[in-house]
Amino acid sequence: MKKQFYQEFNRSVYRETLANGLQVELLPMAGFNKTYAMMTTDFGSVDNHFVPYQETEPVQVPDGVAHFLEHKLFEKKDHDAFDLFGELGADSNAFTSFTQTSYLFSTTSRLKDNLQILLDFVQDPYFTEQSVQKEQGIIGQEIQMYDDDPSWRLYLGMLGNLYPHDPMHIDIAGTVDSISHITPEILMTCYRTFYQPSNMNLLVVGKLDPVAVMSWIKGNQEQKQFGLQEKPHRLFTLNDPAGQDVIPFRSLTMNVSRPKVMVGLRGIKRFDSGQDRLRYKLAIDLLLDMLLDDTSDNYLRLYDQGIIDDSFGYNLDMTRSFYFAYFSTNTDQQERFADEVMAILENADQELDQAADRFVGIKRAEIGRLVGLLDSPEAIGNRYGGELFARANLMDEILTMQTIELADLHQAAHDFINSQGMSVYQIVPHHQ
Known part of the structure; x- marks a missing residue:
């Protein structure tokens, strides 16, 4: 042992x-x-x-x-x-x-x-x-x-x-x-x-x-x-590893009171090791927080304009074979929401430069959140990814997060964000 x-x-x-x-x-x-x-x-x-x-x-x-x-x-x-x-x-x-x-x-x-x-x-x-x-x-x-x-x-x-x-x-x-x-x-x-x-x-x-x-x-x-x-x-392999088969838009009618809309972004980068995958994931997590967390100018602007409400959220899902990010909200301005989110993503470099003074605070906040999870056996267990992240545990995540710099977010944005990989899906009420 x-x-x-x-x-x-x-x-x-x-x-x-x-x-x-x-x-x-x-x-x-x-x-x-x-x-x-x-x-x-x-x-x-x-x-x-x-x-x-x-x-x-x-x-x-x-x-x-x-x-x-x-x-x-x-x-x-x-x-x-x-x-x-x-x-x-x-x-x-x-x-x-x-x-x-x-x-x-x-x-x-x-x-x-x-x-x-x-x-x-x-x-x-x-x-x-x-x-x-x-x-x-x-x-x-x-x-x-x-x-x-x-x-x-x-x-x-x-x-x-x-x-x-x-x-x-x-x-x-x-x-x-x-x-x-x-x-x-x-x-x-x-x-x-x-x-x-x-x-x-x-x-x-x-x-x-x-x-x-x-x-x-x-x-x-x-x-x-x-x-x-x-x-x-x-024998599972992606049908199109380059992601050229992404469908740009679809819509579904359901019995809902307000429309729901989601913007998705498919990643295509491949990783040499679990350590590389973990570092990349943490950089993307920080990138999304810089662009759209509830202290960002983008969030406050979209909220004040009624484009998003408290239902707004985003996340990065990563597995051994594929990964993607998604952004969703309940809104009556589905098209406006989709256009705004995609524009923010496509201009990530400029957005990061404009918000560079927030990077240290965002990073510290994320490290603080992860440190707080160390008091929860369930959180430690549920975040364990096994071979996906080279058997890294929550403490490894924190130590890796401490080494990430703003330049890593720029590189992650270059590797991840591409217009071809973006898509919109919405659910609209029957009466619309």
């Missing part, structure tokens, strides 16, 4: 890759009573085309299978893992994204027992025809519920504009039709391929003794037999 001490924060991280390939990271937090654990597999909704474990021919599985598998792993022959956590007083949950599936719990007691439950239920699949059919109905209702959510439809619609020929434009949960084709055999094929320990990581943060916890995890894993380590052979 390797120990890395962060003198600036008086904290240490303990790391070890177990014999079966599972990457374990432990981050003890002195003086805390809560412990948060998250077990993640590098498998998400876009990974639907691959060569199965120890096979040679590729397969295409139905959309939504990663999310479906997340649901099914909790259910066993004679119990549900949620109930086991509940009996121990722990909160448990799971989520699936485009490129990962994570299982988690938080607890203030009986950490060993909860860790055993987490490791055991994730590593002990149980699928039957009857349980799969039952889950199809449950997830089908979930999909229909999100179909009625204007904010989700806005986000998904933008993905359809930015990646019209890639699996990201399909709901992570799939469609009612696609999940109807999921079988126990398909679930097991995906499980055997992507739930190998060598494709997973386990992060435990909060109140813990690293020596004892690592011993518990090793003891659990040594009692189990796993096949040969084999990295998943994914």
Whole structure:
């Protein structure tokens, strides 16, 4: 077990890759009573085309299978893992994204027992025809519920504009039709391929003794037999890595009281390492804050003119295969909002120069926000990106952020912002 001490924060991280390939990271937090654990597999909704474990021919599985598998792993022959956590007083949950599936719990007691439950239920699949059919109905209702959510439809619609020929434009949960084709055999094929320990990581943060916890995890894993380590052979590639297939504009009519509009920006830069990706992401985060946070001249001008309101927000989503930024608001001036945001982005260099005196303050504010998250085991766990950012944790983020200068924002703007990668999606009321 390797120990890395962060003198600036008086904290240490303990790391070890177990014999079966599972990457374990432990981050003890002195003086805390809560412990948060998250077990993640590098498998998400876009990974639907691959060569199965120890096979040679590729397969295409139905959309939504990663999310479906997340649901099914909790259910066993004679119990549900949620109930086991509940009996121990722990909160448990799971989520699936485009490129990962994570299982988690938080607890203030009986950490060993909860860790055993987490490791055991994730590593002990149980699928039957009857349980799969039952889950199809449950997830089908979930999909229909999100179909009625204007904010989700806005986000998904933008993905359809930015990646019209890639699996990201399909709901992570799939469609009612696609999940109807999921079988126990398909679930097991995906499980055997992507739930190998060598494709997973386990992060435990909060109140813990690293020596004892690592011993518990090793003891659990040594009692189990796993096949040969084999990295998943994914066949997902972007339809157009240059981003020339972006759809400039689409609109959807829904039962909403006010129009919703989103501007999206697709990035095409490729990265040599996880460290490069992290530094670039943090530079983009600062860039967007400089251009449009609620202390910027742009925000105040758009707010005063009634183009945006308190619903305005922006974010950068980054995964191992793609990344994009989006800006959204509720407004009756959809076209004006889109034009203003795109103009701000296209003139980012000038905007940065004009706001150069704000850079130090913006950077300090972001560092302060990140430092504040160090008091939350959940925040530390949820920000961990695994191999995406070369296993960097929140403390690594802060140290990297401290080294970013205004010139890095200019370079990031040059690499990221291009008119061809911009798109607009709006949702309008029926009466318009």
